Amino acid sequence: MKKLVLAALFLSISAFSCGTTVPRADVGDFTAPTESATEPPTEPPTEPTTEGNPPPVEINPQMPEGYELAKKCVIDGFEAVLQNPELPTGCEITALTQTLNFYGFDIDKVTLCDTFMPTDFDGYYNMDKVYLGNPRATNGFGCNSPVIIKVANDYFDYLGSDWYALELTGISLQEVLYQIEQGYPVIVWSTIGQRETHATFQFRLGCGEDFYFNGYQHCLTVYGFDNDEGVVHVADPMEGNVTYDMARFERIYNEMGKQAVILCGNPESAGQDYSTKKEKKDWLEENKPTDLDFLFKNKDEE
Numbered sequence: 002m003k004k005l006v007l008a009a010l011f012l013s014i015s016a017f018s019c020g021t022t023v024p025r026a027d028v029g030d031f032t033a034p035t036e037s038a039t040e041p042p043t044e045p046p047t048e049p050t051t052e053g054n055p056p057p058v059e060i061n062p063q064m065p066e067g068y069e070l071a072k073k074c075v076i077d078g079f080e081a082v083l084q085n086p087e088l089p090t091g092c093e094i095t096a097l098t099q100t101l102n103f104y105g106f107d108i109d110k111v112t113l114c115d116t117f118m119p120t121d122f123d124g125y126y127n128m129d130k131v132y133l134g135n136p137r138a139t140n141g142f143g144c145n146s147p148v149i150i151k152v153a154n155d156y157f158d159y160l161g162s163d164w165y166a167l168e169l170t171g172i173s174l175q176e177v178l179y180q181i182e183q184g185y186p187v188i189v190w191s192t193i194g195q196r197e198t199h200a201t202f203q204f205r206l207g208c209g210e211d212f213y214f215n216g217y218q219h220c221l222t223v224y225g226f227d228n229d230e231g232v233v234h235v236a237d238p239m240e241g242n243v244t245y246d247m248a249r250f251e252r253i254y255n256e257m258g259k260q261a262v263i264l265c266g267n268p269e270s271a272g273q274d275y276s277t278k279k280e281k282k283d284w285l286e287e288n289k290p291t292d293l294d295f296l297f298k299n300k301d302e303e
Contacts, residue, residue: 075227076184081236083095090138097152128143170261172259180261189261226247233245
């Protein structure tokens with residue numbers, strides 16, 4: 002069993018309020034950030050740090066037996082990133098992007114998608130291995146939690162970071178809310194518009210497996226809850242920062258396989274870049290054998 006790291010460890014990263022609710026923007030008032038908005042024009046780009054990264058933090062995500070959740074808990078400052086128009090079926094990578102951004106990692110959804118997400122346009126592999134289809138198209142399918150964990154861990158490795166994604170698939174919604182009390186937003190699989198639908202047979206994959214898919218599959222980040230009002234606070238890549246009915250959300254979460262992922266790491270290394278441009282290029286050449294020279298165009302290697 003991994004050792005327990007006190008919740009106070011993350012108070013320096015994310016302020017969160019248990020017992021109070023945080024004002025949210027109405028869906029109609031939410032403005033989708035542009036890709037260029039990920040780099041504020043008034044601040045210089047983050048340079049790699051000269052000091053080495055700290056050793057990885059190990060946590061115990063298990064909710065203690067008999068634990069009673071607070072009535073309300075909302076993590077402050079979590080801002081949704083919208084998947085449209087660039088990634089109409091890229092909710093999974095967008096949910097990861099907004100969670101990375103919350104912790105200070107300077108990456109946009111399109112770069113994360115194009116550089117790190119394994120994609121299968123031919124229908125050979127299942128969604129535990131790849132994103133099946135094209136996230137830039139309206140008829141893409143999607144991916145499951147193992148793919149998002151791989152993307153996150155590859156991105157952290159690319160940065161030379163101690164951070165990592167932790168698979169929590171199988172935990173109950175109450176255990177999801179427990180992670181929020183500990184200061185961890187949770188990436189979960191749900192459905193578009195909270196529709197209660199089921200997966201149906203689509204076709205046989207090239208690998209020989211039958212492919213079943215819920216046409217309303219969706220992915221978002223849960224960052225708060227209010228038991229008095231019976232709602233969860235979510236960053237929905239299609240809607241923005243909204244609340245959903247907790248009972249309905251739980252039924253859908255269970256139907257979608259209780260898929261859940263959190264990101265973990267040292268507070269002092271949150272958002273930090275520990276690798277040089279040359280190390281990044283070498284990593285990409287070894288791990289993604291495609292033409293990615295555009296990432297280093299007109300830049301001197303360090």
